[in-house]
Amino acid sequence: xxxxxxxxxxxxxxxxxxxxxxxxxxxxxxxxxxxxxxxxxxxxxxxxxxxxxxxxxxxxxxxxxxxxxxxxxxxxxxxxxxxxxxxxxxxxxxxxxxxxxxxxxxxxxxxxxxxxxxxxxxxxxxxxxxxxxxxxxxxxxxxxxxxxxxxxxxxxxxxxxxxxxxxxxxxxxxxxxxxxxxxxxxxxxxxxxxxxxxxxxxxxxxxxxxxxxxxxxxxxxxxxxxxxxxxxxxxxxxxxxxxxxxxxxxxxxxxxxxxxxxxxxxxxxxxxxxxxxxxxxxxxxxxxxxxxxxxxxxxxxxxxxxxxxxxxxxxxxxxxxxxxxxxxxxxxxxxxxxxxxxxxxxxxxxxxxxxxxxxxxxxxxxxxxxxxxxxxxxxxxxxxxxxxxxxxxxxxxxxxxxxxxxxxxxxxxxxxxxxxxxxxxxxxxxxxxxxxxxxxxxxxxxxxxxxxxxxxxxxxxxxxxxxxxxxxxxxxxxxxxxxxxxxxxxxxxxxxxxxxxxxxxxxxxxxxxxxxxxxxxxxxxxxxxxxxxxxxxxxxxxxxxxxxxxxxxxxxxxxxxxxxxxxxxxxxxxxxxxxxxxxxxxxxxxxxxxxxxxxxxxxxxxxxx
Amino acid sequence: xxxxxxxxxxxxxxxxxxxxxxxxxxxxxxxxxxxxxxxxxxxxxxxxxxxxxxxxxxxxxxxxxxxxxxxxxxxxxxxxxxxxxxxxxxxxxxxxxxxxxxxxxxxxxxxxxxxxxxxxxxxxxxxxxxxxxxxxxxxxxxxxxxxxxxxxxxxxxxxxxxxxxxxxxxxxxxxxxxxxxxxxxxxxxxxxxxxxxxxxxxxxxxxxxxxxxxxxx
Numbered sequence: 053x054x055x056x057x058x059x060x061x062x063x064x065x066x067x068x069x070x071x072x073x074x075x076x077x078x079x080x081x082x083x084x085x086x087x088x089x090x091x092x093x094x095x096x097x098x099x100x101x102x103x104x105x106x107x108x109x110x111x112x113x114x115x116x117x118x119x120x121x122x123x124x125x126x127x128x129x130x131x132x133x134x135x136x137x138x139x140x141x142x143x144x145x146x147x148x149x150x151x152x153x154x155x156x157x158x159x160x161x162x163x164x165x166x167x168x169x170x171x172x173x174x175x176x177x178x179x180x181x182x183x184x185x186x187x188x189x190x191x192x193x194x195x196x197x198x199x200x201x202x203x204x205x206x207x208x209x210x211x212x213x214x215x216x217x218x219x220x221x222x223x224x225x226x227x228x229x230x231x232x233x234x235x236x237x238x239x240x241x242x243x244x245x246x247x248x249x250x251x252x253x254x255x256x257x258x259x260x261x262x263x264x265x266x267x268x269x270x271x272x273x274x275x276x277x278x279x280x281x282x283x284x285x286x287x288x289x290x291x292x293x294x295x296x297x298x299x300x301x302x303x304x305x306x307x308x309x310x311x312x313x314x315x316x317x318x319x320x321x322x323x324x325x326x327x328x329x330x331x332x333x334x335x336x337x338x339x340x341x342x343x344x345x346x347x348x349x350x351x352x353x354x355x356x357x358x359x360x361x362x363x364x365x366x367x368x369x370x371x372x373x374x375x376x377x378x379x380x381x382x383x384x385x386x387x388x389x390x391x392x393x394x395x396x397x398x399x400x401x402x403x404x405x406x407x408x409x410x411x412x413x414x415x416x417x418x419x420x421x422x423x424x425x426x427x428x429x430x431x432x433x434x435x436x437x438x439x440x441x442x443x444x445x446x447x448x449x450x451x452x453x454x455x456x457x458x459x460x461x462x463x464x465x466x467x468x469x470x471x472x473x474x475x476x477x478x479x480x481x482x483x484x485x486x487x488x489x490x491x492x493x494x495x496x497x498x499x500x501x502x503x504x505x506x507x508x509x510x511x512x513x514x515x516x517x518x519x520x521x522x523x524x525x526x527x528x529x530x531x532x533x534x535x536x537x538x539x540x541x542x543x544x545x546x547x548x549x550x551x552x553x554x555x556x557x558x559x560x561x562x563x564x565x566x567x568x569x570x571x572x573x574x575x576x577x578x579x580x581x582x583x584x585x586x587x588x589x590x591x592x593x594x595x596x597x598x599x600x601x602x603x604x605x606x607x608x609x610x611x612x613x614x615x616x617x618x619x620x621x622x623x624x625x626x627x628x629x630x631x632x633x634x635x636x637x638x639x640x641x642x643x644x645x646x647x648x649x650x651x652x653x654x655x656x657x658x659x660x661x
Numbered sequence: 662x663x664x665x666x667x668x669x670x671x672x673x674x675x676x677x678x679x680x681x682x683x684x685x686x687x688x689x690x691x692x693x694x695x696x697x698x699x700x701x702x703x704x705x706x707x708x709x710x711x712x713x714x715x716x717x718x719x720x721x722x723x724x725x726x727x728x729x730x731x732x733x734x735x736x737x738x739x740x741x742x743x744x745x746x747x748x749x750x751x752x753x754x755x756x757x758x759x760x761x762x763x764x765x766x767x768x769x770x771x772x773x774x775x776x777x778x779x780x781x782x783x784x785x786x787x788x789x790x791x792x793x794x795x796x797x798x799x800x801x802x803x804x805x806x807x808x809x810x811x812x813x814x815x816x817x818x819x820x821x822x823x824x825x826x827x828x829x830x831x832x833x834x835x836x837x838x839x840x841x842x843x844x845x846x847x848x849x850x851x852x853x854x855x856x857x858x859x860x861x862x863x864x865x866x867x868x869x870x871x872x873x874x875x876x877x878x
């Protein structure tokens with residue numbers, strides 16, 4: 053049963069940005085519902101404007117819709133006003149393309165980008181009329197699966213999902229849909245399908261594993277309960293990136309990143325110890341200049357976008373980046389095409405690059421020194437010196453930029469007030485420099501985030517900074533960074549605590565998430581909706597201690613809740629990096645020579661040897 | 662690019678049911694992208710942030726459909742209107758449709774300033790007596806003044822709706838309700854919206870839909 057226009061006409065005039073809920077975008081694909089074997093709906097657990105900026109979902113949408121036997125549609129989390137209106141009118145959550153309720157699809161695939169979206173996952177299942185607990189969905193379709201960076205530790209979501217995909221989804225998504233097609237054809241039971249899925253490399257079926265705990269609450273063992281389930285689930289990678297999607301869906305409403313995107317590389321060799329993406333997207337795979345140019349040409353023609361972003365974790369490090377930018381500028385001067393690079397390194401090369409692609413626009417440059425003191429930058433392996441930063445800032449100001457943004461973290465391992473004071477000093481110097489060049493028009497924006505230790509990184513054993521320490525450090529920054537020409541922004545500490553607990557949580561946190569959602573938690577990443585008391589009550593009711601999850605120093609011997617997920621980078625390498633961090637020793641970029649992260653032995657890595 | 666070759670084209674287009682929740686700004690962006698996909702040599706403004714030279718006659722409120730909206734576009738080099746229509750046919754999203762394209766004089770004032778009135782067909786899901794509705798319409802048209810208030814940017818402002826209603830007719834009716842046709846003043850001297858008229862007719866809290874059928878320039 054499709055949701056009719058007439059039904060939507062009753063609620064859409066009453067909600068904000070109604071065009072988020074009507075689909076029909078250019079390049080969206082509406083296939084014949086009755087003409088395909090398996091129907092997938094790709095779900096993003098945040099609002100449309102955020103989800104439509106996600107490239108991963110677009111890649112899968114493109115791949116699945118190219119298959120004649122499958123279809124993929126999309127759904128995003130309705131904003132609270134739409135959520136309330138749908139519940140009032142009894143309208144279940146529906147897909148944008150054909151407006152079928154999610155319950156009528158065969159597979160519901162969530163992208164899991166971020167821990168603070170977890171409550172939205174439950175809310176979307178519920179709004180679709182589906183039981184949130186996998187066990188209560190029983191034999192019924194759809195199969196609920198999750199993918200994206202969040203699955204490197206999906207344990208807190210284990211109760212709600214049938215399966216998770218670990219790693220790159222390009223190949224495995226079709227393997228999963230094929231397994232579903234076979235199961236539908238043969239009328240197999242869901243339990244049989246789950247065992248079949250468990251046999252696909254990179255697929256983790258949480259219900260086929262048992263977790264045992266020690267008396268102190270730590271995990272004793274995670275063991276498969278059937279032979280199909282492998283003791284370790286090895287992350288899937290595509291050894292070579294397939295051609296990028298070019299028929300990108302073009303939104304009508306203004307989304308966060310309202311532009312075409314070409315992923316110029318996946319993976320990163322820098323080895324920053326705090327960075328989860330840097331560890332879980334290895335190895336580095338780059339697209340060639342010609343492949344990128346071909347993709348941009350097609351995107352420009354097929355989408356009409358007036359801006360293209362060359363995305364990767366470290367775009368300025370692509371060996372052909374300068375040529376790429378020069379060529380794109382030369383090719384697309386009329387009509388004008390804006391080029392953007394979301395990640396710049398701290399060096400004068402990046403500023404020259406920005407001069408090329410920002411032209412006279414000079415909207416602003418962002419650099420991420422991450423830490424204020426050299427000592428602490430060595431700890432986190434951000435191999436950038438103060439001289440590098442000052443030279444880069446100077447090049448930017450001299451190049452005409454009046455506004456730059458500096459991104460720092462506080463609460464990093466081993467951090468003291470002196471390190472935080474060094475941020476104040478550094479900002480002071482940059483500000484003084486900015487005023488020499490641009491006087492009163494100069495602006496230095498300083499953005500500070502709380503460091504959150506994440507699984508599969510060298511800091512996965514490290515505690516989240518304590519609340520009092522955090523307050524003291526923030527206070528120091530607020531005292532030191534104020535006045536004309538500087539602005540400081542920071543995140544609410546409580547959201548960081550929740551994010552930290554969920555990031556390194558075990559299966560028992562599923563009960564906390566369930567309870568918090570029942571108690572009204574949703575859009576936890578949105579300050580106006582985040583309600584710490586709801587989460588506090590949920591932790592208390594389940595007898596679990598948020599600090600134990602977030603602020604406990606873990607030992608090497610401890611079985612981590614995600615130890616059965618084989619990311620490819622060895623635990624001993626991560627531990628070694630952690631120890632080097634604590635001793636202030638840096639590790640070079642592995643582009644310069646293999647550092648022995650273990651990937652070569654597990655998933656393979658061309659740069660190794 | 663010489664100014665000499667520039668050409669101004671006026672596109673009349675329809676905005677259908679599937680796009681009725683798209684805001685005016687979103688619609689402008691959708692047009693720009695469609696024109697780019699169509700490979701149309703749009704003229705762009707100079708400056709740091711080049712914008713295409715295009716101007717709409719009147720913003721269409723969210724929720725309305727329309728059959729004859731207008732946009733002027735400025736081209737760097739001339740294009741035969743028929744050729745543009747062909748290219749747009751495959752570049753416009755479902756819900757946007759070209760009705761006609763004609764060349765207009767480069768020196769004409771901005772399209773927006775030329776709009777004098779707008780015509781609407783309004784369907785109301787009201788199932789009361791036809792004679793009653795006709796009487797209400799007659800009373801509205803016979804009234805010398807219709808003083809009303811509107812809140813704009815938080816400030817109340819009194820205005821007279823009567824001179825803004827240029828024409829109002831009951832077109833037809835069926836079991837689902839009635840269809841009204843109205844021509845309302847637009848632009849300099851005041852702009853009225855169909856909702857104001859429905860309200861004055863006492864058709865409050867009745868589901869309705871609006872189609873803008875024409876803009877008088």
